[in-house]
Amino acid sequence: MITVLSVSNALILMPSFRVDFHQDEGEPCRCVGSGNSKNAKNTREEIMTIVSSRGRARALFGASALSSLLGAGLVALPSVATAQQADPNAIAEIIVTATKRDATIQDIPFSINAQTEKDIQRSGAVTLEDLSRNVAGLTIQNLGPGQSQVSVRGVSAGQVVRDQPGVKEQVGVYLDESVISLSLFTPDVDLFDLNRVETLRGPQGTLFGSGSVGGTIRYITNQPKLGVSEGTFEANANLVDGDAFGGHVKGAVNIPISDKIAMRAVGYLTQYGGFIDARKEGGKVDKNVNDGTRRGGRLSFYIEPNEQVNFTPRVVYQEIRAGGFNRQETFNLFANNNTTTRPKIQLGEREQYLLLDERFSDNTLLADMTANLKFDAATLTSVTSFISRDITVSRDASALTGSVSVDLGYPAAAVLLPSNLRDTTDLEQFTQELRLASTTDGPLQWVIGGFYSKVDRVYNQRLPTTGYDTYTDAVLGAGTSAAVANGFGKDSPYNAYLPYDIKQKALFGELNYTVGKLTATAGGRYYDFSETRQFKSGGLFANGDNRTDKTSSDGFTPRFLLSYEASDTVTFNAQASKGFRLGGVNDPLNIPLCSAQDRAIFGGYQNYDDETLWNYEGGVKSRFGRVTLNAAAFYTDIKNLQTTLDAGSCSSRVVFNVPKAHTKGVEAELTARLANGLDIGLSGSLLEAEFDSTVKDGTGAVIGGIREGNRLPSVPKFQVSFDVTYSKEVRPGVNGYLKASLQHVGNRFTQASDQENNPRLFVSNLAFGGATGRVPTAVNLALPSYEIVNLSAGLEMQDGVDLTLYVNNLFDENALLSFDRERGGRARLGYAVGQPRTMGVTVRKSF
Known part of the structure; x- marks a missing residue:
């Protein structure tokens, strides 16, 4: 059965x-x-x-x-x-739509994982990072709510930070049919009332376009249902790090309005407990500064005038607010153990030093509509979406500004001026996809379509520092601050205005033909892309730029697959596919902040080209009784890999094209029912991700660790997860379960340059507060491996009530996710860290 x-x-x-x-x-x-x-x-x-x-x-x-x-x-x-x-x-089968058609995971002819609604509920997962623990080859760097970085199968450019608005994502993220990915700021989608989360490994450019060079993640929501009245309510309370309370309330309801119209409404409010403490002037300590909230909802309708036509219009709105960032500092210009006239401070685990409070906000509005028109042998589908986003990153840049002030010879009072770096992004994105897909049961199946997107994005950066112009004019000469302003306001030593106009058009198609037990698939996507960007800057730290740059590209990305059904339980798959990631233009260096050496090394890199890759893989999907094993081996040949490096002392970041790189490895996912009620799951990947080219500057020196044989940044060689679930009917109508999981993530490097001269001594060379500026801070830049253990237990009752108790990160592992350096380490050094031990209880009622 x-x-x-x-x-x-x-x-x-x-x-x-x-x-x-x-x-x-x-x-x-x-x-x-x-x-x-x-x-x-x-x-x-x-x-x-x-x-x-x-x-x-x-x-x-x-x-x-x-x-x-x-x-x-x-x-x-x-x-x-x-x-x-x-x-x-x-044994349960999971239906997915990774090929724009309904199919089981076992029938999809490439590597895919799907976490179901039940998986999400039983694990207590609230973020994609939580879900990634059971997905082979998926790596998440949690940099705070709405700021996670995603990589699949080791295809990674390294750390992307908030002030790189032109960098494109490497993993495409979709909410149902609508693309929502945006480099670093992909929305942190709430997992409530989701049907599943699909992870499509390898390039998906044929059907899902740019940004899917490494893979695609799809959040699939529960859709409105005709003739059904149902709903779910959920409440949670949790304790983070032993002293910060969090929790949420969420609800979903499905209401039939008529026999042809149904509505589904979802609402949620989440309070995040913080776990970072901020030391401040005068010995004050603010606890749990990175707490926050997420609130929002979805309202969707299903309208079916007749059996041939249906529409699903929807509105999604979400607000995220965070009071700070998950940054743990090891050195701060104002707080270190090397000063003499200022109090010596030894920063501890999950601590940072601030002169100003920090915050993050993200308002996201998505309006989309999917429409289907059915013919005798095909269905025409239209997907129209509009996204509006307002993002603000407000952080304490006092150490950065102060480090420049020391270089300029400003007095201590000027060095200590609170300085607030504000990055804002205003985005409007319109996309339209139209596709026609066959619906017959014959051996030939096909889909063809077109895609158009237009992005209007305005990125602004300001550095308000009250009183700074007065010190500038006193030290550098009267009128200096006004002379370098370039039309921007006073008391802001750095300002930038970057409007983007990005357009993309594409045509795509895919067909497959089955002969006996063999199915062959061929597809491709032609894309045409153009980007126009203005760059205007002003202030003492800027160049006074006012320029307009244009880039454009076009290309074709094919995909070929073979699937052979060796038996009813074993299928072999092979694939060759090409992916692409759009190029762009680097921002000019902040020349006034750069050393002569850094100007010479990093000053000649303006445009960066499209990144392309070919992925070759073979896999097997098998099921024997109560055991399912899916595995794949792959090799990825990458051209013009876009790699991000800090430009030394310039407080700038530059994207380089590395001519050649590769990833290769194996991944496997196994599920088994060892006995009635006892299930295990094992997933893991073993990766080699390396540069195959060396990039040198004019003097012949290797730039930023881009050396043949060095590892690609942010990618572990090995990661594995194991989970075990035991369920049993504890009394009639009540099912109980226990679940435990273990995730191991191997060591990584944040940037390619971190592999060179490591461990490294960072010397600020800034004499401030009585410090000589020459006492080094020793840092091992290899992010250590870590293990996360989660436990959960629950009761599932026939009357629709579920109760879940959980402990995430049982042993309170302080996972270091990425290395953070300010102005080459002269102003600040630290790490982005993961969430500590969190205990919670969730009650859910379905009706």
Whole structure:
């Protein structure tokens, strides 16, 4: 017996009855029944369905799909729980839409993972980072709410920071059909009322376009359902690091408005407990400064005027507020153990030093609509989306500004002026996709389409430092501050204004043909891209630029796949695919801050080209009884890898093209039911990600660690996760479970240059507060490996009430996620760190 899982519906196969299903994403399931109705009547307590796909059970069954069966008298359904109890030990199949069609994970001819709604609930996961622990090859750097960096299979450019607005993402992120990825600031989507989260490994440029050079992540929400009234309410309380309280309240409801219209509404409010303490002047300490909130909701409608046409309009709104950043400092110009006239300060674990409070805010509005028009042999799908985002990063740049003031010979009072660096991003993005896909059951299947996007993005940077102009004019001469302002306001030694106009057009298509047990797939995407960017800067630290740069590119990215069904339980897959990441223009160096050496090394790099890669992989997908094993081996050949480096003392960052690089490795995911109620999962990847080129400056010196054989930044060689779940009916109608997981992440480097001269001695050379400026700070730039252990226990009751208790990061591992340096380490050194031990309880009620 095979159980097919989709959303919360368990479906059971009976050979005497057949129900064929088809569902386009964003609409309820349609079904047609056939077979022996007498037999069906005799099994009134079972739901029967199968869609045959090369010998495997495939189905996607929403509650509305039952209505035609119930109405016909073919199936009686006392409760979903009754059907689920029919075989509680059957192995579940997960339906995904990674190929723009419904298919089980086992039928997708490339490497994919899907975390279901049940996986999310049982693990207590609230972020993509939490989910990544069970996904081989997926690496997340958590830099705070809404600021995570994602890489798949080791394809990584290293750390991207807030003031690199022109850098494009390497992993595309989608909310259902709408692309939402934006380099560092991809929205931190709430996981409530999601059907699943899909991770598509390897380049997905054919169907998902630019930004999917390493892979694609898709958040798939639960869709409105016709004829169904249902809802879920969830409440959580948690304790972070033993003294910071957090929690959330969330709710979702599905309401049928008529027999042709349904509405689904989701709302949530989350309070994040902080875990970073900020030391301040005068010995004051502010606790848990990086706390915050996330609030928002989704409102969507399903409208079906007739069986051939349907629409799913939706509005999503979310606000994120954070009171600081998860930065742990080891050196600060104002707080270190080497001063004499200022109090000596030894910064500890999860501590930082601030003269000013910091904050982060992100307001995101998404309005989209998916429409389907069905023909006899194909469906035309239109996806229209509009995104508006306002992002503000406000941080304490006093140490940065102060370090420049020391260089300029300003008095101590000027060095200590509080200085606030404010980065703002105003984004409007419009996208339109139109595609036509076959819907027949023949051996030939195809999809063709077109894509258009227009992005208007304005990035501003200001450095308000009250009183700075007075000291500037006193030290450098009267009128100096006004002479360098270039039209910007007073008392701000650095200002930048960067409006972007980015347009992209694409045509794509893919077809597959099945002959016997062999299926061949070929596809491709042609893209045409243009970017216009103005750069205007002013202030003492800037160059006084006022320039407009234009870049453009076009290309073709093909994909070829072969899938051979060796048996009903084993399929072999092979793939060759190309991916791309759009290029851009580097910001000019902050010449007044640069040393002569840094100007010579980094001054000649203006444009950077498209990054492209070819991915070659072979894999196997297998299921033997209660054991499922999916594995793949791959080799990725990368051209013009975009790698980010700090430009030394310039307080600038430069993107370089590395001519050649590669990644290669193996990944595997195994799930097994060892006994009734006892399940284990094991996933892991072993990677080699290295430069195959050496980049040198005019003197012949290697630039920033870009040396043949050095590792690509931010990528562990080895990561693995293991989980075990034991579930048992503790009393009639109540199922209990225990779940434990272990994640190991190997060591990494934040930037390519961190591999050179490591461990490294950082010397500020800034004599301030009685310090000589020559006492070094020793840092090992290899981010150490770490292990995270999570535990959860819960009760799942037949009346729709679930209770979950959990402890994440049981042993309070202080995971170092990336290395943070300010002005080459002269102003500040530190790390972005992960969340400490968190204990919580979640209560959920479904109705």
